[in-house]
Amino acid sequence: MDSSRKAMSQYPRHRSQENLDRFIPNREAIDIGYANAVLTERRTGKVNPVESSASTVAYQKLLAETLNMNRRILTFKSKPPAPIELIPRAMCSPPNNKAKSRTRRHISQTAEKILDAPDLSDDFYLKLLDWGTNNILAIALGSTVYLWDASNSSTSELVTVSDDDGPVTSLSWAADGRHIALGLNNSCVELWDSISVKLLRRLRGHHERVGSLAWNKEILTTGSRDGNIINNDVRVRSHMVQNFLGHQQEVCGLKWSASGCQLASGGNDSLVFIWDRSFASRNAQWLHRLQDHTSAVKALAWCPFQANLLASGGGVGDDTIKFWNAHTGSCLNSVNTGSQVCALLWNSHERELLSSQGFTENQLILWKYPSMVRLTELSGHTSRVLYMTQSPDGCTVASAADETLGFWNVFGIPEVAKPAPKQSLMPFSPRYNCIR
Numbered sequence: 001m002d003s004s005r006k007a008m009s010q011y012p013r014h015r016s017q018e019n020l021d022r023f024i025p026n027r028e029a030i031d032i033g034y035a036n037a038v039l040t041e042r043r044t045g046k047v048n049p050v051e052s053s054a055s056t057v058a059y060q061k062l063l064a065e066t067l068n069m070n071r072r073i074l075t076f077k078s079k080p081p082a083p084i085e086l087i088p089r090a091m092c093s094p095p096n097n098k099a100k101s102r103t104r105r106h107i108s109q110t111a112e113k114i115l116d117a118p119d120l121s122d123d124f125y126l127k128l129l130d131w132g133t134n135n136i137l138a139i140a141l142g143s144t145v146y147l148w149d150a151s152n153s154s155t156s157e158l159v160t161v162s163d164d165d166g167p168v169t170s171l172s173w174a175a176d177g178r179h180i181a182l183g184l185n186n187s188c189v190e191l192w193d194s195i196s197v198k199l200l201r202r203l204r205g206h207h208e209r210v211g212s213l214a215w216n217k218e219i220l221t222t223g224s225r226d227g228n229i230i231n232n233d234v235r236v237r238s239h240m241v242q243n244f245l246g247h248q249q250e251v252c253g254l255k256w257s258a259s260g261c262q263l264a265s266g267g268n269d270s271l272v273f274i275w276d277r278s279f280a281s282r283n284a285q286w287l288h289r290l291q292d293h294t295s296a297v298k299a300l301a302w303c304p305f306q307a308n309l310l311a312s313g314g315g316v317g318d319d320t321i322k323f324w325n326a327h328t329g330s331c332l333n334s335v336n337t338g339s340q341v342c343a344l345l346w347n348s349h350e351r352e353l354l355s356s357q358g359f360t361e362n363q364l365i366l367w368k369y370p371s372m373v374r375l376t377e378l379s380g381h382t383s384r385v386l387y388m389t390q391s392p393d394g395c396t397v398a399s400a401a402d403e404t405l406g407f408w409n410v411f412g413i414p415e416v417a418k419p420a421p422k423q424s425l426m427p428f429s430p431r432y433n434c435i436r
Contacts, residue, residue, distance in 0.1 A: 107376050111406035120403045125211045125252040127170040129387035129400045134177030140168035172213035183210030205230050205240050214254035223251030244284045246273050255300040266297030272312050274326050288329030294318045301344035313341025335372045342386045347411045348394035358384030
């Protein structure tokens with residue numbers, strides 16, 4: 001006990017200037033009655049100005065001296081003002097669960113319209129259906145090309161080629177919606193004016209049938225069973241301006257990118273090539289040679305919302321949809337569809353991809369990109385859906401199989417439909433505006 005007291009006595013009980021950790025007021029200088037009155041008035045809501053008194057002045061002086069302060073101690077004479085609400089509480093409240101959400105569009109499981117298509121060829125390597133910017137759908141049935149006007153549902157015949165030249169193995173509308181190119185079994189390509197119903201010229205250069213066509217402004221690109229791809233400038237007499245050498249078997253898929261700078265080609269050799277549009281040399285060199293597919297590649301589609309994204313589909317035994325980075329040539333994803341992939345179309349209004357399938361399902365599948373979840377499947381055809389095309393407004397899809405032509409409202413109607421851009425007429429030179 002004595003030792004503890006001795007230890008405690010070594011420390012002073014009060015040091016005014018150093019090691020000060022608290023202030024013990026002088027109770028003799030405090031006006032207890034006044035302090036009690038102030039506290040009582042604040043509790044009852046009555047606020048009176050603080051009155052100066054001798055005790056108050058003495059207390060403040062003692063406090064300043066003890067804390068070594070030469071400044072005033074400020075006190076509120078009234079309650080502090082209420083804080084200003086910078087953001088109204090209504091705006092901070094959670095959103096109303098009953099707010100209007102985006103309605104999910106209805107996708108009909110049946111075709112809106114079905115037309116007969118007798119003599120439709122069941123050949124995987126051909127392209128016999130195309131919907132032009134003039135809202136006219138062209139279809140080749142045997143050796144005859146028919147035009148169906150979607151605005152009034154009228155049908156007309158464009159041409160019937162001879163047995164020596166036919167049948168028609170491919171067709172493709174130019175961007176102006178007036179001129180149409182026809183690939184023939186005799187290795188020739190014909191260019192027609194759909195309004196005047198006149199043959200403008202014949203393009204020669206291939207040695208076997210021409211099963212794929214693709215326009216890039218005034219350039220018509222043709223692919224043949226001879227494995228060659230040719231760029232044809234339809235404005236000049238010497239129309240063959242460039243060759244693409246790479247495929248060893250029939251070219252069955254051709255698609256230019258939206259910018260017109262890159263060309264994708266697919267062939268029966270299970271290869272996909274990406275070519276750059278450069279006329280530096282007559283024989284073009286590929287940018288990428290993609291060999292991940294294990295069967296013929298006919299289905300090709302450039303993404304409308306991501307310029308460097310290409311989708312391709314493999315035939316029987318491959319059954320996959322693959323996505324490619326056109327800049328690097330790398331495969332981004334591969335999805336097994338369970339059946340032959342015959343054609344691919346991107347939805348221009350949503351991040352969706354539509355595939356037409358062959359053996360054994362023979363249906364259309366709508367996929368959500370990039371998750372590749374199946375949104376819906378459209379059945380109705382009884383044989384593989386080899387041909388598929390899209391209306392100019394991007395809403396309706398036409399599919400051809402089993403000698404029928406079906407129209408599906410699979411992509412729906414956009415909230416604000418954008419009118420199709422006006423296309424100027426093909427700049428043909430009058431000198432060559434004739435049969436050759």
